[in-house]
Amino acid sequence: MRWRRGRVTATGRTWGDALELTVEVPQDGAVRALAHPSVVGTPQVGDEVLLNTTAWAQRLGTGGYALVVAVPDRLPPDPEVAGHLVKARYTGLQVTVQGVDEQDTPHHRTIADADDVDGMPVVVADLHSALPAVLAGVHAESRELRVAYVMTDGGALPAAFSRTLDALAGTLAGVVTTGQAFGGDLEAVSVHTGLLAARHVLHADVTVVTQGPGNLGTGTPWGFSGVAAGDACNAVTVLGGLPVGALRISDADPRPRHRGVSHHSLTAFGRVALGGVTLVAPLGLSPELAGQVEEDLAGQPERNPVVWVDTQGLDDALAASPVTLSTMGRGLAEERAYFLAAAAAGRYAARSVRPA
Template sequence: MTALGRAWRDAQELTAEVDGDGEVRALAHPSLVGVPEVGDTVLLNTTAWAQRLGTGGYALVVAVPDRLPPDPSGPGHLVKARYTPLQVSVQGVDEQDTEHHRTIADAEDLAGMPVVVADLHSALPAALIGVLATDPDLRVAYVMTDGGALVAGFSRTLSSLASSLAGVVTVGQAFGGDLEAVTLHTGLLAAKHVLGADVAIVSQGPGNLGTGTPWGFSGVAAGEACNAVTVLGGEPVGALRISDADPRPRHRGVSHHSLTAFGRVALGGVTLIAPRGLGSELGSQVEEDLAGQPERNRVVWMDVDGLEEALGLSPVPLSTMGRSFPEERAYFLAAAAAGRYAALQVPLPDDEG
């Protein structure tokens, strides 16, 4: 290893010299492999780096063989990334010997909590901005599913948004959040009853997978997330993936990802939020794309006054598929509009009617 780079949450960038390839950009998760130092020999997995992936095109440090970290001693008995060479034990909020077990065991529902569900991790900051620009006093939790990155520490966005979030819950095989949960269901209950969230945002971690086929994309899980919210008595709010900049026809207007996940998988229904102010051409296309939604799905056109300005002040760079906020204005405006709608649906305390 020849140099250290940026560090955030549970991630450390570094540069390593690889025979035949020269210098390689790599990433270590210190909670898994320890803290690498200049001069260390590191064992690398170069799969993502070799493919030059747009998200996460790093070589990943598997081990620092000459200076291994101490063996984990707990607490926690949840094994995530199970039966992979880097499986890790964490303490789950739903485990029997945790302080929150009784809370999760007794929690029956979300008490009407609105939950913004998005296909892509890049929607998170815009949805959060939409909530807080509408009501800055609301507590917002992020629930990260395992369709993309498994390690929450991989996300620089989460590191930068930490002060604006009530907390991060990692569910399924994902790990590294402030709270860990076995399922999306217990993760949502933890967001509400442990973190005290008024609103939750659910998406996969960074690095989604798509194949260009109708069902072969990791964002299908957004529909299943809506089902979980419905079962638990929350209100699912769909953040639509909208674009007039994506060169792929299947993602122009309302992406087929949103139409499939929300229109065909979310069987309990979901409120879909379309932002006003898209312009006549794109607005007409979005209206046409949403005309075929099943009756169980309600479409709400949301006013976006002030949201564009709020997005322009984002504490993190807004980027999706390599395109910035000005290039993908409709996408980020749609996520922010979903956040605004969710903020307006937060139930009033019992003593306020």
């Protein structure tokens, strides 16, 4: 960790349990910082704060903030809710939360007795940025469907880091944070109990699974955090759900490995999801890109059926999203194919919901 001590000179945007700050740091000058008040308290102008400036110094994209570790002169009160699930375990900022699957909650018996998700369609995507587009696709098909979000721990651990989730508040049936991720409406130990909670506690018709904001990739075939999308598909299969793959498609990404169908999708779905996953490709792409997508998907195993879904009305649905759509710094205009693919997966999932 790159430690710094500084003084808050201004407060900025707030969303959910997140507060932007400007902190004057002797070695670095004015630093853009972020605090999660439920963890460290609420810094005010003039407060001295301890910072982890590692990501800020690396000028990372999604996570390029200095993070407030403590406000030493004004510690937050002890939490009121007792829980037994420790997340961000054995780090200096581990938190204790009440899990939907632990014994002292009203939902324990529900989760303990549940063994499947009743055929619920679950859209699995590599990147967090796909979430609002998937939701747009579901609701373009039916506004009545309840959509839950299960956040895995491959990216950001605090759900509060996501401005997307803040903008979607009231639109989702709820957020379940799993593994080491925390801060959702419900907390779960694993993706499996997260899916069961989405179905049997939040009563979701469709669930979306992605990692939190921020994707770790190394330019190697297996070294990317989104490989866990394949593991999530396996969890859906084991629990009797319908795994639906939202493909990462692009004709704008400058990196060859992500053009057409990204190698992330081909690896996670084609090689990790051993129980099979329905891969949704969107109609309405340019002929050149559609041909590339068809070629990229030709090598998928038989367990992964490829379905081309109509996209009529999805461009309007994406444009109307309450979230400003952006992936890797590119918006809807530049990455239409990416967001259209996610919306098509949402539409397919909505059409796959079993009648009550």
